[in-house]
Amino acid sequence: MNLFVADVMSGRHNRRDLFRRAAALGISATVAGGLINRAAAQDATPSSLTGDLEIFSWWTSPGEAPALEALFTEYKKRNPGVNVINAAVAGGGGGPAQAVLQTRLQGSNPPDSWQSHPGHELIDQYVDAGYTETVTDIYASEGLDKAVPQGLIDQCSKDGQQYLVPVGVHRGNGLWYNKDVVGKAGVTVGDTMTQEEFMAALDKLKSAGVTGLAIGDKDSFVDAQTFENHLLGALGPDKWVALFSGDAAWDDQEVKDVMTSFTKLLDYVNSDHSALSWSDATAMIIEGKAAFNTMGDWAYGEFVAKNVVDKMGWVSYPGSDGSFVLVVDGFTKPKGAPDMDNAIAWLKSCSSVDAQAAFNPLKGSIPARTDVPTDGFSEYHKWSIASFAKDHLVGSAAHGLATSPAFKQAFYDAAIAFVTDKDVDTFATTLADAAKA
């Protein structure tokens, strides 16, 4: 192995040679690839690219900006002559950032790269509309085709071509809880939880006078996300995917039964949910005012900020163990980018092990590549990384991966109405109609 490493570092051989040598030595392709990439990055002379690089994202807050900076730092290491412009605007899904991005694209004035979720958000909004170019060659040259799980690659592809370089992966189907609050009410949470156990736990908490489930749905996506998790837990990934891809009917009795069980869940929710943003609800379990909170794992950053990581526990949303709901961030290759070479260099930089190793711990997500060393990550993230590597990957509908933007918006609206009027038939019909549209 040492000889091999020395060989790689020497830079004398090309990649194909090195891979052959690795195979001969019995070194796995993944490890070899990682070493070779690393060496390539360290070894590669900084490029002579100049000009600007304008990156558009919605990572602006004190919790997100440092992660973006880490990506910029890696890029500048490789391309010191380029001036990096951070064109971030707060307000991701449907907020001001989208308004700016859509207007720019309509005005034929794209940035050099922009942040996007894979799945329908990528394909419907950008690929079909002709705003992006393929990055299949980058997948090959940077080893993404081997390092990223096939389930995620599929989300980034259309007709066999890839269009997005994924950087960080968030898990959507999580359930967090305050260990003290839960313990005091006599509830035990194991490694997994069924929906029956969950309802029983919520009941016990209610009798103890504690709010069982904290929800903050002033933010549009929350009701939809909570429902999609519940649906996944009840139906399993295959039926779930079929529903969102239009291959199964929303007004099936089976689905309606799940909707009814969801209404029972609402009995244990805090009454002021419509005035709270999602992070306010997470704050509730941090402060011990509620027991459970279901939210994607960007909520983890809240625990870190308030220093309560060891007081919090987690589990897959009841029933959804074995599935991983993807909420992934990546970057695109725009058609007609102002500085195409710099843009390509950006995508290559973000694909690298180093960039992903630096970005993800700061962002609170896990790398899209499976060959990034895991030592820098927390307990929770290690758990998530393991799940990512083996579980059934499904794209979130609430975050635009599994459905078109129009359906996603209709889904939000329908979920908001459903949480208030608890009318299962209307909910089912609305979703069925939206799926047909």
Next chain:
Amino acid sequence: MATLTTAATAERADVGVRRRRGFGERWLSPALLSPSIVAMFIFVYGFIAFTFWVSISNWKTNRRDLSISDPTFKTYDSLFNQTRFQIDLRNTLVFTVLFLIMAVFAGLALALLLDRHVMGSNLFRSIFLFPYAISFITTGVVWRWIFNPETGVNALFDQTGLNDALAKAGVGPLKPGWITDPSVVWQVNGALEKIFPWADVIKAHLGIPVAMIPVVIAATWQLSGFAMAMYLAGLGTIPGEIKEAALVDGASDWRAYKDIIIPLLKPITISTMIILGHVSLKIFDLIYAMSGKGPGFATDVPGIFVYDKLFGAQQYNLGSAASIVMLVLVSLVIVPYLWRQLKEL
């Protein structure tokens, strides 16, 4: 001033130099106005026309498609059938009416109080005026905290002991749901359907959404200072003699105001209501930051609907149709006012 004019005329008349009315200058007026007119035609009417075209087109994804849809007004049909949009129209009506009443009332009341010129009136006047200076986005967030049932006003009720006192009196603690309350009171759907059988196509609950009330309070806080300024100016033009006369005649303060002064302020009331009315019909920032769409869309308004459909769902034709509807609503208020203006001058 009149003296000056006559004197000048008298002098000049002697000299006999009379410049003819600048006949050559008659073209100057329209010419100088033309840049503004052209700008309006492009940036207002041109854009409205484009928006209208999009609203009857097939453009409903990110790929621009300006072909006309068939049937032409299909998008409008689907727009009015959407429960959410029906709710939005109801909300706009409720908000506008409540807001205008409260803002005008508050503005008038404050102006009348300030007109007494008690100690510190200048400071008070500044205090009442400067909410207008702060951006809606910021005040929206603060008002959201204030009207969150777990904190804000309700917390004050607890912390000041008010709720304890009420509980002792048997009336129970005061803890309204404010912006989280999804109920719609005084619903008239039933009555309406008895009169118009086709009214069952209205899926929205036609009543007053309780959650809208805190929003009205927030908007009043922000804009009543403007109404107050208008009324202060108006009160300033009522000669002191009239007020004196009314009071001397033995009328109590209240009657003096009611029968004499307030009617004199009618033109200002109308202007204020027009200007505030158009703000309320287009309102977006404040609600977006404060309560969002609210439980069951209780505080949703067309402005937010347009935003969601244009940039969230990228259904450009639907969003544009909603914009045109907003424009028509505003026109219903403005056109009579403009007509009046034209007639008067």
Next chain:
Amino acid sequence: MAVDLSGIHAARPRQKRSFGNIVVFVLLVLAALFYVAPVYVMIINGLKDKSYMTLSDMWKLPRDLSGGGFGYAWDALRPYLLNSLQMAIPATIGSSLIGAVNGYLLSKWKFRGSDILFSLVLFGMFIPYQSILVPLIVTLQKFGLYGKWYGLTIVHIIYGIPITTLIFRNYFSNIPSELIEAARIDGAGLIKIFWQIMLPLGLPAFVVVGIFQFTNIWNDFLFGVTVVFSPSAQPVTVALNNLQGTQSVDWTVVMAGAAIAAAPTMIIYVLLGKFFIRGLLAGSMKG
């Protein structure tokens, strides 16, 4: 030639019945509490440190005066404050001047159809801005104004024309036409009359329009974020929005930032409030 407005001031009612005045004073204090409360919340929460700031304590004073979110917010916002100033001051002056010219012409130099033109101009005040974003961008691009800070200035000037025209037209209508007649007899032309008579006379209206426009332009977010996409040129409202992340919020920084961003307009209101009223008084909004 300054118009003497002092005679129109309300004569002070005699200070009789001080009980009535006490009631008025108490009412004013109560009202003031209501009006100050949100600003109070904004400022004290901006001063808190994020480790102990929670919603349930929102009314409580900060524990110390270490500045809370103000340090971070000031650093983050400072360059953008300059951007806003650079953009808003010319925009305010520009739209005021154009409004003054338009108002003058439409009230004193009417021609056939000028009233209809006025209505057409006024109508522009009422369009919802979300819906015209896309055609606006495309048009700005054609004129090479997209993305530039002065493009934003021009957008604000254009969309300010209706309201400024309205205010000036109303104001100038109240100025007796004999003044114009006299000047014409003296040999002054349309333009000279404007410079030498109407502009000075129009000072109160300029105050009203200036304050109005500056506030609207300073607080605008939608145009600021879409017309100027380059972060170095964006106004302070966009920077303020960016202090709130999509996935995590530090309220102390946001509130402090809001207070900082509102400071210029608040200062103007405090200093010029009296002139604002005087300007309205002089007929800027009659009818």
